[in-house]
Amino acid sequence: MLEIKNLVKKYGMVTAVNNFNLVVKKGSIYGFVGPNGAGKTTTMKIMAGLLPATSGTIRIDGFDVTEQSKLLKQKIGYMPDFFGVYDDLKVMEYMDFYAGTYYIPYKERPALINSLLEIVDLAHKKDAYVDSLSRGMKQRLCLSRSLVHDPDLLILDEPASGLDPRARVEMKEILKQLQTMGKTIIISSHILPELAEICTEIGIIDHGKLAAEGTVQEIMRRLEKNRILQMKPLKHMDKLCQVLQEQPNIVDIMESTDYVEFAFNGTDEEASRLLANIISAEIPILSFKEKEGNLEEIFMRVTGGDEK
Amino acid sequence: MMMNPVLRREMRTSLRNWRVFGAIMLYVLFVAGGAGIFLYVNMFESYNYGFDPRNMVYLYAILCAMQMGLVLITTPALAAGSISGERERQTLDLLLVTKMSQFSIVIGKLVSSMGLILLMVIATLPIFAVVFYFGGVTLPALLGMIGFILLTACMAGSISIFFSCIFKRTVISIVMVYLVIGGLCFGTLLATALYYTSYWNLYQKDPGLIVPILLLVGNPGVGFFSVIDGQLGTNFVETVFRIYGTQNGWTNWVVKNYWVVNAAANVAIICFFLAMATYFVNPIKGKRK
CATH class of the missing domain: 3.40.50.300 (P-loop containing nucleotide triphosphate hydrolases)
Structure with missing residues (x-):
């Protein structure tokens, strides 16, 4: 495209x-x-x-x-970051003007404009002056304007x-x-x-x-490069941090009140081995997950x- | 046939605005005031010297001159913000991405400005009815004069739109248009006078008609008086040109029909500035930058 x-x-x-x-x-x-x-x-x-x-x-x-x-x-339909509207026009007239700039025949305009206003949920405002619309409504109106020529x-x-x-x-x-x-x-x-x-x-x-x-x-x-893993122990937070520091592939351990986050540079298998090591160290784990970026x-x- | 969308919108919105009604009212009051003063002075003088209805043709000339002056003052105020106003309102980009050509946008703006000027001129027509009561001026003559005034307005409008495309701020474009219009009205007269003085000082003889004819070709005032000369039988323009040299051959025809030359110059100015405005309003301008 x-x-x-x-x-x-x-x-x-x-x-x-x-x-x-x-x-x-x-x-x-x-x-x-x-x-x-x-x-x-x-x-x-x-x-x-x-x-x-x-x-x-x-x-x-x-x-x-x-x-x-x-x-x-x-x-192309274009909507700029900053745009103005013709405040002294009603919504329907505003749309009619832009339909005119694309040379859409007069007869086709009312149905087209109504359907576009429906899409942007402004059909109930078609007889209101553009000036009276909220910022969000003006944004939606400008979007519907950019759709006028399909x-x-x-x-x-x-x-x-x-x-x-x-x-x-x-x-x-x-x-x-x-x-x-x-x-x-x-x-x-x-x-x-x-x-x-x-x-x-x-x-x-x-x-x-x-x-x-x-x-x-x-x-x-x-x-x-490193996945961020998050581990939540039931208790023994200090012990968990100590065990983690001894494990390979782990950097940047960040301790929070009820969980620990750390960067892990390893495969899924290595991650599962890590969890097994921690459980074998008798630290009860409530959750163990990869944090989504x-x-x-x-x-x-x-x-x-x-x-x- | 589809009406120019810009023209349609301008016509729709301008008449919703009280400022336009205010401007038309002021315009009519000004012209009516001029006519009232003229009539009062004539009637007051009639106590001593008698009222001469033939003087009423001068009322026609005064009313037309007022129209011409007002049109030259009003047109820049109406048209010089047409494109820069869109830019200030941040609607120009939205207009330029549409299927409308740049020329259509410029023409739409010019015609809408001219529409308002036409409305103002039409609004003053009842005042001209006073002249017809006494006779001396025909309806075709009045229509011809209105046509000439509108052509001059069109010329001022095209210059206004050109500057409106060039400058981002409306105030600057208005100032620039008034400078150019002022230059055409008074600057060309001054240049002609300076030319005569310098030539006379250098050669101690009349300079001839060619240079003054060329210098004054775009002067709306000289064109206007040429039309008045043709309609009322006066010879203001001939008298001015006679200072510069003897009229013969084609110069004789040009001086007697100077309004034709002036109208042709106006058409050329309109075409030039509209082409320039179309070029400058185009964001791409046909080349890379």
Whole structure:
């Protein structure tokens, strides 16, 4: 669906996007993660035809974004990170205006707009002035606007920014629904756990380069040399820590009030042997599990832990 | 046929705004005030010298001049924020990703501004009815004058939209448009006068008509007086040009029909600035950066 090759964008001496390569499959939800200033918005703007690239190519369904931008306007739905609305328009009129910009015939517009407002749960607000809508509603309205011409690819730049938790959940549900409708979605966010839940793949961008890419699990497997194991004893916490220190493949033991976490560099068999050793040392164990990593940890590790 | 979406939205929203009604009201009051003062002065003088209905054609000239001046002042205020306003409101990107061409966006903005100007001009037509009561001016003449004023407004509008595309802030684009319009109205007159003085100082003879004709080609005031000359039988423009040299051959025709040259120049200016605005509003501009 989308193929980016050796994309470079420079602003004078500053390189915002540096030899960026990416492939997004049709029907997937691709999450763009990166610290502020990493080049997410710049890349998305180039994809949407709003910025010229310094070099490199972006192809959507085989069409070049720069050379065939007119053809691609029908295929792309774009929602920027910051956007304004025409406050003196009603919701229905707002949608009608954007339907007009895609030359959708007048007769088809009411049914189309109603169905789009249904998707974003704004049908009850169709006669309200855009000005009177909440931030979350405006975000949803902008999303429905980007769907007005039935695009195949949706480029959504931080669609959940500034939303309260409930509005974020609603936005996630809408995105899942859009995926079932066959849309390919590229979404950026710095709210990382959210992307983990909805994205089929993520790409971590840092200093304009793709630092890591794949499913959350793939990236974690690749990045994590040591697995984090968690053990909860019924009693004898001190003894447990002492035994663990004597075992091979264990580093960074962190003792908490009722459990112990440690980095373990070994196979599953070695982990099971470790558990057997501890039980044979007469330490009663209530639970023993591998701690699941999350996007936040991956993000901090890949980007060096600093939000630029 | 589908109406330009930008034009449709602008027309819909502008008339929801009290500022537009306020502007139209002020515009009409200003023109009516001018007409009222003229009538009062004429009637007051009539006690001593008698009322001459033939003077009422000058009321027509004054009303038209006021229209022209007001249009040149109002158009930049309406049009110079058309694109920069979208940028300030953060709606420009949303517009540029749609299937509308940059030219359609620019034309939509220009025509919507012209629509408001037309509304203002139409709103003042009842005041012109006073002139028709006394006669001396025909309806086609009035329509011709309105056409010329609207063409001039279109010229000011295209310059306004161009600057609106160039500058991110509306205030700066408004200032720039007023500077350019001021330059066209007064700067060209000053340049012509300076040319005459320098030429006379150097050669002690009249400089001829070609340079003044070219310098004043975009001057809305000279074009306006040329139309008035044609309609009322006055010869303001001929008198001005006579200073620079003798009219003969094609210069004679040009001076007598200077409004045609001025209108053609306006069309050229409109085309040029619309093309430039279309180019500058395009985020890609056909090349890599």
